[in-house]
Amino acid sequence: MSKARTVSAVALLAVVPVVLTACGGGDSTSTSATEGTVTLVTDTKADVEPLIAAFEKKYPKIKVKLTVPAAGAIMATVRTQLSAGTAPDVIRVWPAGGNPLSIKELTKQNLLKDVSSDSWTKGLTDADKTAMSIDGKVYGAPITVTGIGALYNQQALAAVGATEPQTFSDILALCAKAKAKGKSAFSIGAKDSWTTQMVPYALTSTLVYGPDPDFSAKQAKGTTTFADSGWKKGLTEFQTMVKEGCFQKSPNGTSYDESMSRVSKGDSVAVLMATNAEAALKLKAASGTTFGLFPLPATENAADTYQVGGIGSAYAINAKAKHPALAQKLLDFITSPQGVALIATATGSGPALPAGSEYQATDVLKPILAAQKAGKLTAAPDQAWPDATVQAAHLTALQQILGGQLDAGGALKKLDDAYAKANKK
Helix, strand or coil: CCCCCCCCCCCCCCCCCCCCCCCCCCCCCCCCCCCEEEEEECCCHHHHHHHHHHHHHHCCCEEEEEECCCCCCHHHHHHHHHHHCCCCCEEEEECCCCCCCEHHHHHCCCCECCCCCCHHHHHCCHHHHHHCEECCEECCEECEEEEEEEEEEHHHHHHCCCCCCCCHHHHHHHHHHHHHCCCEEEECCCCCHHHHHHHHHHHHHHHHHCCCCCHHHHHHHCCCCCCCCCHHHHHHHHHHHHHCCCECCCHHHCCHHHHHHHHHHCCEEEEEEEHHHHHHHHHHCCCCCCEEEECCCCCCCHHHCCEEEEECCEEEEECCCCCHHHHHHHHHHHCCHHHHHHHHHHHCCEECCCCCCCCCCCHHHHHHHHHHHCCCEECCHHHHCCCHHHHHHHHHHHHHHHHCCCCHHHHHHHHHHHHHHHHCC
């Protein structure tokens, strides 16, 4: 990837009801496309329950068997199943590269079906098409656009006597106020290592990728490194947050679900997470609890702050699907205006494809929309990393910083070593 991609103006700023003809690239096998059971795997049940109900209502002879691995386990579980030929028919995937279920990684072993002929591909922006394609062929459907920020319990923020922070000093002041009230400013479920990436992504959006959108291209050419960039300040700030008690006790022993429950109940004020996690917070919260989102500032000037955003949920068809025709039918429905609206609404995200008029943006998404409109939104950096080994080194280093076994300098070295090795492949 030549550069860190900013999020395209998909349908976030204006949602226009569009009717698409779902013709998709169905197969010509004898597998029935009118009845049977199609299997689906994703990472959050609440995200797809309305979609499944609507699909089964439209096709009463077709049932969707849903699998939701334990929090954080989807990547390892599904990757193993794909390699063994036992994965579900339709799977949750991630754009570009950087993790085991990303388009780039999965297509290396021909694990996904080419869906370039599907009609919905004509509605993709250039940026989204690039993120879901390899060698000009589309292998996955981007359904939502989401952002990363501090999802916070509005009642908990008020209870500690604080307002939305505008500078990094404000962040540390929030941490102190929360501690004084017996709470933590931020909850982090580092037992599920993927959750840790959200903090440095939010910080480096402002320190690296916003000011220098060509950073990833330079890094790929070997003209810059993590240690020689704003990543140094970003990981130093992360380490400072750990030392100042911004997170709850024993973050490495806290799961994703537990970290979300802390914010829902008000034991922690906020969690750095994607906007589509709002649904999970609401499920665990008492009646009357409301949530908002603020960016994580990395400097002493609020005008410097960028935010992270990009493709949220995306789906693809297993190249070895046991029910290929049914899998195509389900993907056709997922990518229809109705399907997109149902998933975007359930996840509190923006639609990446044309959505039906029933879609409504949430208050949590509004700061992301404002950042997009102002040109202050950057893509998650791992999308441009050479392969998933860099992300693995990143997550391990962050857990070690949280546990006090590593400092920012040591983490930067691990990242640079992993990146250099991956970039030579």
